[in-house]
Structure formats: C-alpha cells, structure tokens
Amino acid sequence: MEALLSLDFTARDLIARLSSVDPDTPVRLAINPFFPVEHTIADVLATPDAFGRAVLYVVESAEQLGPVPPAVTVAAGWHEPTEVPRRCRGAVAAR
Structure with missing residues (x-):
C-alpha cells in the first residue's frame, strides 16, 4: 500500500485504486497518524469549495x-x- 500524501489526489486516482479491488470490500477511513483510529464512511459528496472548485468529500x-x-x-x-516486546516468563535475570 502506498502512502497518499498529495493534496491533489483526484477522483480519477481514487477510481483507479478502487477498480483493482472486489466491489463488495468494506471501505474505512484511517484518521489521525498520532492516534490512528478506523472510521466508517457515511457518504461521498461532491460540492464546490470556498473558491468554487469542485471537491469530492x-x-x-x-x-x-x-x-x-x-x-x-x-x-x-x-x-x-515495530515488534511486540518479548516477555520473560522465567526466572528473574541475575543481578
């Protein structure tokens, strides 16, 4: 999976990515890199932004x-x- 860092990610880019997966695959939003949480999607809406340009939300x-x-x-x-730290369940290490 490739990181999507461009603000210019377009509907064409999204369609291209989605065309390679099973249409019945659930779609989620991954939000907040510092506390990443998975969210469900309610809708996809097209509307103009503050400058009158079409934007897909x-x-x-x-x-x-x-x-x-x-x-x-x-x-x-x-x-x-990262890997999960190993746990020592044996005797306590000698000091």
Whole structure:
C-alpha cells in the first residue's frame, strides 16, 4: 500500500485504486497518524469549495471501529514497523 500524501489526489486516482479491488470490500477511513483510529464512511459528496472548485468529500459516519491495524499505519508512513516486546516468563535475570 502506498502512502497518499498529495493534496491533489483526484477522483480519477481514487477510481483507479478502487477498480483493482472486489466491489463488495468494506471501505474505512484511517484518521489521525498520532492516534490512528478506523472510521466508517457515511457518504461521498461532491460540492464546490470556498473558491468554487469542485471537491469530492468522503464523509465520516461518526462510528469509530477501533485502532487502525499496524500494517496500515506503517504502509501510510505514519509509524515505523515495530515488534511486540518479548516477555520473560522465567526466572528473574541475575543481578
């Protein structure tokens, strides 16, 4: 998965990305790189911005599903890959 950092990501770009997946695949929003949370989508709306240019808005449904999976945050470039720390369940290390 490639990070989408450009403000010029267009409807054409979105259609191209979506054309390669099963149309019945659920779509989620990954919000906030510092506390990544997964949200459901209510709608996609086209409306003019403050300058009269057409803009496509992906509208959140206000339902949070929980943390974004680590693989998504890494692929988006939000976090570095990490591993869960190992736990020592044996004897306490000698001092």
